[in-house]
Amino acid sequence: MSLLNTKRTFGWVARALHWIVAVATIGLFLLAIWYRSLDYGHPWYTAAPELHISIGFALILVILFRLIWLLFNVKPEHLGHNAVINRMAGLMHWALHLLLIALVITGYLYATADGRSASVFGVIEIPALPGAKSLKGTIGWLHEYLSYGIIIFASVHGFAALKHHFVDRDDTLRRMVSGGRTPLTEHDQQETTQ
Amino acid sequence: MTMTLRPLAMGIALVMGMTSAVQADDYAIDVKGAHASINFTANHLGFSFVTGRFDDFDGSFTFDPENPEASSVSVEIDTGSVNSNHEARDKHLRNDDFLNVDAHPKATFESTKVEVTGEKTAKITGDFTLNGVTNPLTLDVEYIGGGDDPWGNYRQGFVGTTSIDVSDYNFKKDYGNIDLTLHVEGIRK
Numbered sequence: 001m002s003l004l005n006t007k008r009t010f011g012w013v014a015r016a017l018h019w020i021v022a023v024a025t026i027g028l029f030l031l032a033i034w035y036r037s038l039d040y041g042h043p044w045y046t047a048a049p050e051l052h053i054s055i056g057f058a059l060i061l062v063i064l065f066r067l068i069w070l071l072f073n074v075k076p077e078h079l080g081h082n083a084v085i086n087r088m089a090g091l092m093h094w095a096l097h098l099l100l101i102a103l104v105i106t107g108y109l110y111a112t113a114d115g116r117s118a119s120v121f122g123v124i125e126i127p128a129l130p131g132a133k134s135l136k137g138t139i140g141w142l143h144e145y146l147s148y149g150i151i152i153f154a155s156v157h158g159f160a161a162l163k164h165h166f167v168d169r170d171d172t173l174r175r176m177v178s179g180g181r182t183p184l185t186e187h188d189q190q191e192t193t194q
Numbered sequence: 195m196t197m198t199l200r201p202l203a204m205g206i207a208l209v210m211g212m213t214s215a216v217q218a219d220d221y222a223i224d225v226k227g228a229h230a231s232i233n234f235t236a237n238h239l240g241f242s243f244v245t246g247r248f249d250d251f252d253g254s255f256t257f258d259p260e261n262p263e264a265s266s267v268s269v270e271i272d273t274g275s276v277n278s279n280h281e282a283r284d285k286h287l288r289n290d291d292f293l294n295v296d297a298h299p300k301a302t303f304e305s306t307k308v309e310v311t312g313e314k315t316a317k318i319t320g321d322f323t324l325n326g327v328t329n330p331l332t333l334d335v336e337y338i339g340g341g342d343d344p345w346g347n348y349r350q351g352f353v354g355t356t357s358i359d360v361s362d363y364n365f366k367k368d369y370g371n372i373d374l375t376l377h378v379e380g381i382r383k
């Protein structure tokens with residue numbers, strides 16, 4: 001199992017990071033949808049938002065590490081044959097990265113919008129930035145609508161992966177799950193013989 | 195009533211043979227200098243109270259110390275400015291479980307009757323509109339004081355209290371009555 005990415009497929013670190021971020025992001029979204037529906041007396045009424053905030057802060061570390069990892073790894077080449085669609089797929093990946101960064105930043109600012117620190121799993125206190133209170137009234141709204149944005153974008157991204165798997169029958173999804181089974185292409189063979 | 199209309203109104207009053215030459219003065223609530231506040235208190239679990247305020251509102255009143263029952267008051271509140279010193283709670287208060295700010299960004303109070311109950315107290319009844327629902331509401335008002343301030347203005351100040359049952363205003367969530375306290379200082383126009 002390869003640690004690093006190659007031009008053909010993802011290494012296991014990149015795959016693990018991708019799925020951790022995916023599960024955490026969708027999980028945080030569903031958690032928020034759920035706790036917003038709870039009655040005031042529900043046992044999870046205060047604990048669920050605290051868990052959302054704690055996981056969110058942990059996710060910041062994962063995202064930072066993932067961005068660093070991205071810098072030191074090649075990006076596997078697109079398996080699609082349409083240059084325009086490949087370009088759109090690449091733009092989608094960057095849009096998802098930017099949305100994630102915006103989500104964790106607004107999440108932090110919303111969690112500290114009272115000027116009070118935010119608790120991470122009851123262990124670490126993350127302080128508020130000076131002036132955090134000035135964002136009251138808009139920051140929660142922004143965090144909420146960015147979350148709808150990323151869910152929509154991630155759905156398009158996911159359906160595109162399923163289209164590669166079931167319609168194009170290529171290795172796009174498989175190489176993000178298991179590293180892929182693609183035999184060396186002519187292009188790769190040329191590369192290796194060079 | 196604007197400044198330009200007042201002489202006309204006084205003229206009409208004289209022509210109509212009204213005996214009282216004293217006219218109720220118009221006051222603007224001093225929101226700019228923040229010598230006015232609209233505060234609320236909600237019971238928390240029967241253990242204690244949460245207090246908050248509406249940061250943005252405006253209003254005016256007329257007041258004649260010689261004839262207080264002729265007074266009137268009008269207040270308009272931006273419900274989106276609700277502030278309980280906890281943004282996550284305030285965001286919840288703004289949504290349609292409570293204040294429904296997107297659909298009804300303003301709450302208003304227009305007095306209809308002033309009934310003097312003591313030397314410095316009165317009951318002011320009016321139409322209170324909140325979340326698009328209008329109900330009669332009565333405030334217990336105490337006159338605090340008035341006169342020239344050190345900077346050339348003339349002021350009058352009051353405190354009003356009332357209590358509302360949020361189910362009268364179609365709040366989806368109801369955790370009991372909300373007590374309101376208004377500190378109102380007006381500058382004579």
